Amino acid sequence: MSSAQERLAAARDILAAWVNDFQEPEPERLDAGIAPADLMAAVRALQTAHWGYLAAITGLDLGAEAGQLEVLYHFCSGAAVMTLRVPIPRQESSVPSICEIIPSASVFERELAEMLGVTVIGTPNTDRLFLADDWPLDSYPLRKDAFVGSAEKEQGA
Amino acid sequence: MSTDGNLSGKRFIVPIGPQHPALKEPGHFSFTVDGEIVTDASVRLGYAHRGIEKATESRNWTQSLYLLERICGICSHVHALAYCLGVEKLAGVEVPPRAQAIRVLVAELERIHSHFLWLGVAAHEAGFDTLFMYTWRDRETVMDILEALTGNRVNYSANVLGGVKFDVTPEIGDTIRRGLEFLEGRTHHYLEVVTTDQVFLQRTRGVGVMSLEQAETLGVVGPTARASGMIRDIRVEAPYAAYADYPVQPVLAEAGDLEARFIVRIKELFESYRIIRQILDTLPVGELQTRMPRRVKAGETVSRVEAPRGELFYFIKSNGTDNPERVKVRTPTLCNMASVLVTAVGHQLADMPMILAGIDPCFSCNDRTVIVADADGAAYTWEQIRHHGIAFYQGK
Numbered sequence: 373m374s375s376a377q378e379r380l381a382a383a384r385d386i387l388a389a390w391v392n393d394f395q396e397p398e399p400e401r402l403d404a405g406i407a408p409a410d411l412m413a414a415v416r417a418l419q420t421a422h423w424g425y426l427a428a429i430t431g432l433d434l435g436a437e438a439g440q441l442e443v444l445y446h447f448c449s450g451a452a453v454m455t456l457r458v459p460i461p462r463q464e465s466s467v468p469s470i471c472e473i474i475p476s477a478s479v480f481e482r483e484l485a486e487m488l489g490v491t492v493i494g495t496p497n498t499d500r501l502f503l504a505d506d507w508p509l510d511s512y513p514l515r516k517d518a519f520v521g522s523a524e525k526e527q528g529a
Numbered sequence: 530m531s532t533d534g535n536l537s538g539k540r541f542i543v544p545i546g547p548q549h550p551a552l553k554e555p556g557h558f559s560f561t562v563d564g565e566i567v568t569d570a571s572v573r574l575g576y577a578h579r580g581i582e583k584a585t586e587s588r589n590w591t592q593s594l595y596l597l598e599r600i601c602g603i604c605s606h607v608h609a610l611a612y613c614l615g616v617e618k619l620a621g622v623e624v625p626p627r628a629q630a631i632r633v634l635v636a637e638l639e640r641i642h643s644h645f646l647w648l649g650v651a652a653h654e655a656g657f658d659t660l661f662m663y664t665w666r667d668r669e670t671v672m673d674i675l676e677a678l679t680g681n682r683v684n685y686s687a688n689v690l691g692g693v694k695f696d697v698t699p700e701i702g703d704t705i706r707r708g709l710e711f712l713e714g715r716t717h718h719y720l721e722v723v724t725t726d727q728v729f730l731q732r733t734r735g736v737g738v739m740s741l742e743q744a745e746t747l748g749v750v751g752p753t754a755r756a757s758g759m760i761r762d763i764r765v766e767a768p769y770a771a772y773a774d775y776p777v778q779p780v781l782a783e784a785g786d787l788e789a790r791f792i793v794r795i796k797e798l799f800e801s802y803r804i805i806r807q808i809l810d811t812l813p814v815g816e817l818q819t820r821m822p823r824r825v826k827a828g829e830t831v832s833r834v835e836a837p838r839g840e841l842f843y844f845i846k847s848n849g850t851d852n853p854e855r856v857k858v859r860t861p862t863l864c865n866m867a868s869v870l871v872t873a874v875g876h877q878l879a880d881m882p883m884i885l886a887g888i889d890p891c892f893s894c895n896d897r898t899v900i901v902a903d904a905d906g907a908a909y910t911w912e913q914i915r916h917h918g919i920a921f922y923q924g925k
Contacts, residue, residue, distance in 0.1 A: 376767075397829060398618070400767070425748055427833075428859035430844045446831065446844065451767035453831045476748035476867050480859075502575035513583050 376400040376452040379424070383447075383454045386421050390414045402454045408467050411458055415445070415470045424449030426470075429480035431488035433462070433516045441465050441488060460490065469495035487514040540569075543878060547576045551882045553650070554892040558885075562878055570873040572866055577892050582856055589851040590616060590825055594690060600858065601891055602683045603646060606639045607836040609688040612856070614769055615832030615845040616690055620825045626813040628692035629771040634808045635679070635687045636770070636834075637801040638705075641712065642671045643837035644794045644801075647889045648719065651791070654882040655732040660722060667715045674708045677701060692818030702809045709802045716798045723791045733787035737872045737884040740785055747868045750861045751839020753888045756793040757785035763835040770834075775804050787887045794889075824851055836861055838889050862891045 380402045384394060390413060393405035406414055418424070430444040445456040458467055469492045470477050481492040482501040489512035492498075500507070512518060540561050547555040555576035561569035581600055585593040594616075598609040610632055617624055645668035652660035672682045678701055679685035679694075687693050723729060739749070744757035754761040763769065764777040780796040782789035827849035834841050839861030848854040865888040873884055 398831075401831060425745070427840065428842045428844065428857065430855075430857040432846065432855055444844070446842070448833070448840075453833075455831075474748070475746065476864070479863055479867060497571075499573070500575070501573070502578055504575065513580070519583065 376450060379449045379452040383423055386417050386423060387414055400451050403457055405457045408458050408460055412468050415473050419473050426474050426477055429484055431484045435516050443467050466491040466493055468493050471496050488512050556892055565877050567873050567876055567878055570870040585853050585856040593853055598684055603643050604836045605684045606635050606687060607834050607841055611832045611834045611841050611843040613688045613690055615830045615843050616825060618830050619828050619847050620822055622691055622819055622821055624692055625816040625819055627815040628817050630808050630812055631693045631697055633771045634805055637805050638671055638675055640801050640837045641798055642668060644798055651886040654886045657729055670708045670712055674705050677704055691821035696817060713802050720795045732883055736787045736880055737887050738786045739868055739872050748864050749868045750864045752793045753865045756782045756789035758783045763833050763840050775807055790887050838862055838891060
């Protein structure tokens with residue numbers, strides 16, 4: 373098994389065609405900023421090269437001021453963690469589905485869609501995974517402006 | 530027998546859950562059947578959601594620790610551990626080696642309790658309640674050890690940011706050794722039972738088979754992956770806490786069926802006993818805690834630990850304040866759930882509880898993120914929910 377550094381170097385080579393913004397925030401991590409349009413090609417290249425596995429998809433809300441969301445695709449290989457960072461606008465946000473390449477991404481995409489209001493174009497199952505059936509359609513719990521201060525209200529502060 | 534022609538293409542769907550005699554936890558499965566044979570399956574989760582990821586954002590770093598620890602009653606320690614390791618990394622805090630070793634000790638005791646619990650549940654699903662009763666009786670031994678060590682049977686609360694809360698004294702070390710000796714004997718017996726009992730083998734051998742190739746495609750983790758011959762164990766691949774000093778030998782099986790999943794989990798118990806004894810013999814001397822700043826430097830980190838069910842993945846983002854900006858939790862059951870839906874196809878409906886139990890699903894881990902709100906998005910308090918519930922049922 374090669375070291376985490378060698379794996380991350382290999383990931384750089386695989387992704388070089390689509391990514392010009394590489395960051396190494398921590399010793400065994402690599403962040404690669406990528407445009408939504410290039411996501412599919414990059415994921416396919418990782419898959420073809422058998423580079424690690426998709427560990428999780430994280431949705432980040434950077435806030436109303438920034439007007440941006442960020443979708444993070446975390447791939448792990450041994451101790452190495454490579455994250456594809458896809459910035460998208462907060463309004464009418466969407467990313468392409470990667471289920472065609474990685475079928476197990478379906479549950480992650482369903483969670484992303486319902487929690488952050490990101491439309492995942494072409495995902496095979498758009499049913500709710502965690503939220504209740506009568507949850508309001510336009511309410512996305514993990515957006516920063518959802519339920520501001522509700523914890524204080526609950527605690528009676 | 531095919532019923533397609535008779536029913537003019539209509540499908541027969543058997544719903545199971547969220548409340549069902551054959552399912553002890555709240556999940557909803559729809560099995561499409563042709564006679565007794567399952568031809569398709571889908572899952573709906575979320576019945577045990579509590580809004581924990583969101584709730585961390587309005588609580589400080591220490592409060593969030595206690596909240597995250599309550600994601601799961603079975604593997605509370607690994608959640609706290611993943612969170613602590615991540616936050617300590619962000620804060621640039623070095624945890625004393627004795628504390629890291631004690632963290633691993635508790636993690637392995639937790640694995641023993643979790644695997645025994647699973648063995649009982651899985652035996653019960655197979656209709657082998659004698660095995661269920663014996664394993665749960667034996668599980669009390671490790672529960673007693675955890676209680677003697679930490680004061681609690683389930684939410685041990687061993688971690689604090691920057692270390693652990695309690696020490697392992699020589700006396701408690703002896704108690705642990707005595708307990709392990711008893712459990713080791715029992716574990717040999719259970720390994721023999723699950724590999725030789727003919728009736729039991731009919732429920733497990735060749736059932737729910739997942740090939741190595743399938744396991745890779747489905748992205749399964751933990752013992753479910755290892756039973757299909759895939760080395761996926763964070764303790765081995767990316768050692769955390771003190772695992773670099775106490776290396777783990779991964780336990781693998783090739784068959785990929787339910788029997789293999791029994792064998793892998795039971796054999797892992799021996800590995801846990803070995804590691805615990807090694808830690809007790811060579812526990813580093815030193816402090817239990819180090820000072821932790823109240824605010825954590827801005828930044829992001831990924832923290833991965835091996836829970837009893839597989840890789841637990843935390844993504845933590847700090848904005849430099851008292852509260853986390855975002856805590857993302859990806860639990861092993863979410864990864865493994867998809868494998869149930871695939872391996873279910875082609876099996877008898879009666880095998881479904883066993884196949885589901887085969888991944889050792891944990892619904893409270895899976896379900897985290899709901900705050901009950903009305904249509905305007907305003908959150909209910911618990912008291913309001915109670916009154917709403919009473920009014921709703923009185924109106925019926």
